[in-house]
Amino acid sequence: MSEPALAPITINGVTIDFDAGLPRDATGVEVPLRAQSFAVLRELARSAGRVVSKDALMVAVWQGVAVTDDSLVQCIGDIRRALHDEAQAVLRTVPRRGYRLDLPSPPAQARSWRVAIFAFPLLALAALLAVVATFAFRTPEAPVDRSPSIAVLPFDDMSAGGGYAYLGEGVAEDIIAMLARSADVRVVARYSSFVYGGTPVDIRKIGVDLGVGYVLEGSVRRDGDKLRIVAQLNDARTGEHVWAERFDEAGADPMKLMDAVSGKIIGALTGERGELRSELFRTAWARNATALDEYDYYLRGVDLMHSQFSAESNAEVARIVQEGLAAVPESALLKILLAWTHWRSAYNFWSDDPQADFAMAGGLAREVLATPDPTLRVQLTTQWLLGYVNMREGNFAQALAAARKALALAPYDPFMSAELADIVIASARNDEALEMVAKGEAGNPANADFHHILRGWIYRLQGEPERSIEEYALATWDGAWMPLQYAISLVRLDRIEDAREQVRAALAKDPDMTLTVWRDAVFYSEPSILDGEIADLAAAGLPE
Secondary structure (H helix, E strand, C coil): CCCCCCCCCEECEEECCCCCEECCCCCCCEEEEHHHHHHHHHHHCCCCEEEEEHHHHHHHHHHCCCCCCHHHHHHHHHHHHHHHCCCCCCCCCCCCEEEEEECCCCCCCCCCCCHHHHHHHHHHHHHHHHHHHHHHHCCCCCCCCCCEEEEEEEEEEECCCCCCCHHHHHHHHHHHHHHHHCCCEEECCCHHHHHHHHCCCHHHHHHHHHHEEEEEEEEEEEEEEEEEEEEEEEEEECCCEEEEEEEEEEECHHHHHHCCCCCCHHHHHHHCCHHHHHHHHHHHHHHCCHHHHHHHHHHHHHHHHCCCHHHHHHHHHHHHHHHHHHHHHCHHHHHHHHHHHHHHHHHHHCCCHHHHHHHHHHHHHHHHHHCCCCHHHHHHHHHHHHHHHHHHHCCHHHHHHHHHHHHCCCCCHCCCCHHHHHHHHCCCCCCHHHHHHHHHHCCHHHHHHHHHHHHHHHHCCCCHHHHHHHHHHCCCCCHHHHHHHHHHHHHCCCCHHHHHHHHHHHHHHHHCCHHHHHHHHHHCCCCHHHHHHHHHHHHHHCCC
8 A cells, every 4th residue: 555645845945845856945946855865854754743763764765775874864964954954943853762853833823803903002011011121120140151061971882892882981081071171161070971871861861960951972883993983962951962973083093093083073062163152152043132141142243253254244243242231331251252343344454444443452352351250261262362463563472372372272173273373374383374274174174265275375475376376276255365365476476467367356345455454454473574465466456
């Protein structure tokens, strides 16, 4: 007997027609989805609202063909991306049981217009009174620390024949030690979390017992000189899956393999672009404006700063921060973020008065540095910015010292490693800068454009303009800075007309760009480097 036909369903603006075998967006354009992923979605839709075990999905979709759990995990990820379900509100992971597809409820029937007319004035009055009470009678509260807390369980040994449990415990211990040195995470000691290893326990119970918001678990599999580690982060409040990744390494020394993978897991979880930060960003944007606290304003500003790169988005970050400072005037957290908006405005050629913005950034950073008992997050962002401020002021030894303090507070953050390479480059430490870029690339490959640009810059400073333009050709950058860097390398290869084309591209992006602007916003410990750049840009046609 054939299976009953499935009616089309619409989720987050994507309509899935099971008969046609494809999903389409609201404009009718097909949404790419692999055949196996579509088959998994079909099976979940047949049992919508109920948990479908992994085994049942494997049997239904792969029909006896031997595949690993990773194949199913990849399909689940494909489906979530196609349905814009990054928050996993529709396709849920039910720990240790399987997956559940929750279809949107049909819209509720409209109430009587008489009821609506009668209720509206009362609701409006109640809302007005609530707003008045919020702002008129609320007493100042201490800053809320919503830094994520996490427990790490020993990773399960999945190797054939066993014998590698020590690797699973070692990975977990390494991760705990690394998390303990991360500025934005509170981690439970191994003595508390390891008691839950080896036996099935509801993630939510662990969360309650240990008072944490997240639980990290995983597995290790050793096969000859190959090591595979799978890590999975779970929300301890709901028991739902947040993030998972597979890491493969090869080599003869299992301890070196373990260390390499542990570092990658930390890089993916923590730091400026880590999964835990992304969770905090989503939470902050979901909160009602009248309920925002100091940390919410900060998270909203940082998320916008990281996700968009333009003068307009930078100005919006400043607006968010100033709104927060109106509510929490003494917030060091918000002051240092405001300082960053001033720095970015001047450094990226967005400012009408770069000298004033540079001065404001430095003044705010030093004011924050004098804050009694600043949090680790405040210390990190302040030292990071002071590295740039000291660089601009010509204090390169102090700039390097500040950069290294920031790196010490975030030693496993690949994003920070690449970002702070700017200061190391300006200080004429090019080999060290290349190592920092390589570390950033290994832990954060999604930021490839930035890594290519940094390497292109370093190679040019090392006297290798040909390698420099090869790197630039691999990158995209929405601003005037990169085409001008490109132009300098082209001039040094006597490709003057190509260099002039790059200058024209830069002026199309920023008509106010001049040699004077470049001179005011680019810094080196060796003045002759800047003099050479100015001469090259003049030869390429950049106006004075």
